[in-house]
Amino acid sequence: MEKISPKEFTSKILNGAAMGIVVGLIPNAIFGEIFKALSSYNEFFAMMQQNVATISFTVPVLVGMFTALQFKFSGVEAASLMGATFIGGGSAKFVDGAWELHGTGDLINIMIIAAVSVTAIRWYNNRVANLGIVIIPIVGAMIPGLIGMLTLPYVGYVTTGLGALIENFTTLQPLMMTILIAISFALIIVTPLSSVAIAYAISLSGLASGAANVGIVATLFTLAYGSSKVNKKGTTFALFFAGPKMLMPNFLGNPIMILPIFINSIVTGIAGYIFKIQGTTASAGFGLTGLAGPINAYSFMTGSPIINIGILLIQYLVVPLGIAIVTHTVFTKMGLYKDEIFTFAGENK
Known part of the structure; x- marks a missing residue:
């Protein structure tokens, strides 16, 4: 893979995140309140409200996808990056024996894990072509995803700390x-x-x-x-x-x-x-x-x-x-x- 500067690397991560946010949130931003207001009149609008709200849950995955496009990744590489950002985002949580979705996840952690996954995938660079479909999901998804699970609570302190400061206001x-x-x-x-x-x-x-x-x-x-x-x-x-x-x-x-x-x-x-x-x-x-x-x-x-x-x-x-x-x-x-x-x-x- 071609070498890129740290500035260009960061820019690609940020652009991927921005596009993922735009695509994932626009449907709910446009129709969310409208369908919510109309939901009391007809169940169809309640279903549509759930529809647009559900789309917003895909933001971590979409960030991964658009970031992969920024780096011109192959299908397997892109899928692995999407898996890493989904895990690292923390929107999916295992609670009382069942998986639950909570919002769009922590965008800071999503971007950190996207950077980790991209770095790992670019480092591997399809070294063993015949095993790429096996190794890339491990190197690009599983390991960065695990790192994301470990860093998520600490990254959350940034939001908590800033919130405490604003609370003083x-x-x-x-x-x-x-x-x-x-x-x-x-x-x-x-x-x-x-x-x-x-x-x-x-x-x-x-x-x-x-x-x-x-x-x-x-x-x-x-x-x-x-x-x-x-x-x-x-x-x-x-x-x-x-x-x-x-x-x-x-x-x-x-x-x-x-x-x-x-x-x-x-x-x-x-x-x-x-x-x-x-x-x-x-x-x-x-x-x-x-x-x-x-x-x-x-x-x-x-x-x-x-x-x-x-x-x-x-x-x-x-x-x-x-x-x-x-x-x-x-x-x-x-x-x-x-x-x-x-x-x-x-x-x-």
């Missing part, structure tokens, strides 16, 4: 709390960390939950506006369903993106405090995905429905988009970064 003065939580989730949503897992770990609710949502929306519009400059309309449109993690490789490869996201999240956080945007633990960490953020915020509002809808439009559209336009325009003219840093790796897909 909830004890601060409301305005400061809102701003800090908005900033935290604005940055978390574009990393391998799970915003939903952190929200559940510390039981975010009320104003804190609203702050988490508006922070994510700040990142979404910052990335979407940048994407609109270099990507096709479909790619930018997909961001509103797949979420900011779709451009995770771009963010991790270009830390300068922190600057516009940071500013946007501060402004949207302040707006969230002014408008008293609230939410629940279940809605925290989703932002605009499935409209979970604005729908739950509306349920906490009182007074005129028209005014409330107007507030939501300002909070979830006008403010984050307006600040995104201003920051992007200013920073590109200053030469701090170029439009190209928002180019999606899977733009031709």
Whole structure:
């Protein structure tokens, strides 16, 4: 196999993870809340809700598949990598004598095990061709999968530790709390960390939950506006369903993106405090995905429905988009970064 640099290797792992997340989560992001609302009227919609939710369970496998495509693996190599990421993700757990599926797994661990599996498969490099179908699943799936099972609890401490830090913010003065939580989730949503897992770990609710949502929306519009400059309309449109993690490789490869996201999240956080945007633990960490953020915020509002809808439009559209336009325009003219840093790796897909 051809030699690749550590930077290129990391980029391929990140791009594989981003594509796996996009494909695995878009169906549920688009239809999940709709089918949930309609499920009480007809069992068919309940079945469809289960359908799209089940697709999200395939994220670890899809990350493995897209990573395999990045490295141009053969069928056996790809299947082995997919097996490793599925095991390492931790979404399948053996509980009371039965296997259970729990969410999409730990994305950080999935990516670590993907890197381990890819390294092992590339090291083997089909040394004994006739035994490849026997050796590759062992070297590329079983052993990395075992490593993933061992590292999963420790990798989980990253989420737990960050959650504990954010939990401290909830004890601060409301305005400061809102701003800090908005900033935290604005940055978390574009990393391998799970915003939903952190929200559940510390039981975010009320104003804190609203702050988490508006922070994510700040990142979404910052990335979407940048994407609109270099990507096709479909790619930018997909961001509103797949979420900011779709451009995770771009963010991790270009830390300068922190600057516009940071500013946007501060402004949207302040707006969230002014408008008293609230939410629940279940809605925290989703932002605009499935409209979970604005729908739950509306349920906490009182007074005129028209005014409330107007507030939501300002909070979830006008403010984050307006600040995104201003920051992007200013920073590109200053030469701090170029439009190209928002180019999606899977733009031709």
